[in-house]
Amino acid sequence: MTPLSVFVVDDEPSVQTAFRRLLVSAGYQVRGFLSARAFLAEYRPVAPGCLILDLQMPEVTGLDLLETLRTTDPSLGVIFVSGRGDVPATAKAMKMGAVDFLTKPVDDAVLLGAVASASQRSSERWLEREEHARLSERHARLTPREREVCALVARGRLNKQIAFDLGTSEKTIKVHRARVMAKLDVDSVAELVRFVDRLRVGDATE
Secondary structure, three states: OOOOEEEEEOOOHHHHHHHHHHHHHOOOEEEEEOOHHHHHHHOOOOOOEEEEEEOOOOOOOHHHHHHHHHHHOOOOEEEEEEOOOOHHHHHHHHHOOOOEEEEOOOOHHHHHHHHHHHHHHHHHHHHHHHHHHHHHHHHOOOOHHHHHHHHHHHOOOOHHHHHHHHOOOHHHHHHHHHHHHHHHOOOOHHHHHHHHHHHHHHHHHO
């Protein structure tokens, strides 16, 4: 199994070196960057991972980088480190989705524990994104009218009720419903409801 990647973004080379040695010894693949800009120039979200991020950096701060990652890669587990306690920044970072906020100097065991938690969360989010992509691909096969029928079936509407809602015949709705079930690869209304619920949850976390 390929070890998870850990990225260290800190403008202090000595901090990077210390973190890298510790994490490599624990079995992680580690890459270091001296600035947020350097990280963004090279990083590509191709697998789960963990980012150890310095709060205060010139030009692009740690919070700025996290804001960018919220839209480009929300599955990456982010751990902030700072040379001083900063309650407002800590609260903002956690609200934005950071996994942990540590104060330098960081105890080795504490850092490894935080990385393990962040990596696990990243893996879970990555699997959720992959599942949502598969669900979205199947849902995209539906025509606009089939999507309407799908949504109404998932709400518990009967064929005759859907026919009335959409101004068509019950026979036509039965045809649409059968096509929906086939395209979504579900065998029952219960499965269709679960499909739609999972798709909505995935949309909410995007």
